Amino acid sequence: MEQRTRSRRGEGGRLRDEIVVAAARLLDQEAGEQAVTLRAVAREAGITAPSIYPHFADRDSILLAVAEQAFAELEAHLRVVPPDLGPAERLRAICTAYLAYAQEKPNRYRIMFGAVWSAPKSLERVPDLAIQDLGMNAFDVLRGAMVACVDAGTSRSVDPAADAAAVWAGLHGLAQLRVAASLFPWPRDLEAVLVQRLALLN
Numbered sequence: 001m002e003q004r005t006r007s008r009r010g011e012g013g014r015l016r017d018e019i020v021v022a023a024a025r026l027l028d029q030e031a032g033e034q035a036v037t038l039r040a041v042a043r044e045a046g047i048t049a050p051s052i053y054p055h056f057a058d059r060d061s062i063l064l065a066v067a068e069q070a071f072a073e074l075e076a077h078l079r080v081v082p083p084d085l086g087p088a089e090r091l092r093a094i095c096t097a098y099l100a101y102a103q104e105k106p107n108r109y110r111i112m113f114g115a116v117w118s119a120p121k122s123l124e125r126v127p128d129l130a131i132q133d134l135g136m137n138a139f140d141v142l143r144g145a146m147v148a149c150v151d152a153g154t155s156r157s158v159d160p161a162a163d164a165a166a167v168w169a170g171l172h173g174l175a176q177l178r179v180a181a182s183l184f185p186w187p188r189d190l191e192a193v194l195v196q197r198l199a200l201l202n
Contacts, residue, residue, distance in 0.1 A: 020065045
């Protein structure tokens with residue numbers, strides 16, 4: 001990696017972003033989280049390791065920022081689903097997009113729901129509200145699709161927020177189990193059955 005050109009005064013935010021991008025690239029490698037060390041991140045970003053400290057206190061702080069970025073990516077991935085689909089069809093498409101992201105970015109997905117951002121040290125690094133809100137924008141896409149199904153009469157749900165959370169939990173479980181038990185003979189229509197039942201679709 002070539003040495004990075006030193007940032008001008010006032011460009012520290014850009015360097016912070018480059019550190020996060022570098023860590024995400026390392027995370028995407030086969031070694032996953034183990035590949036993300038302060039030295040490796042600095043090398044990938046083309047800077048010296050001490051240059052990281054004005055922006056991040058330690059490795060976990062960087063991974064927390066990567067998780068935050070990954071949730072934003074997931075939200076964008078879900079919002080790509082065309083809004084002109086029928087309510088139930090759109091909800092199914094959002095669920096498919098969710099599982100596709102988890103499959104395409106498995107190491108980022110693991111960090112998003114890992115212990116890094118829920119650890120006590122993480123709570124000291126960012127306001128509690130920021131931790132609580134992590135991933136909520138992505139969830140709101142799913143919840144909005146669920147509400148649309150209820151409004152259209154294609155779902156029997158009487159609590160769209162709770163049932164959207166149930167769908168999310170089901171998707172997360174399926175995404176994790178597909179990795180943990182890859183040899184299990186998963187039924188082809190399992191995703192459709194899961195969404196149909198948890199979203200109470202007619």
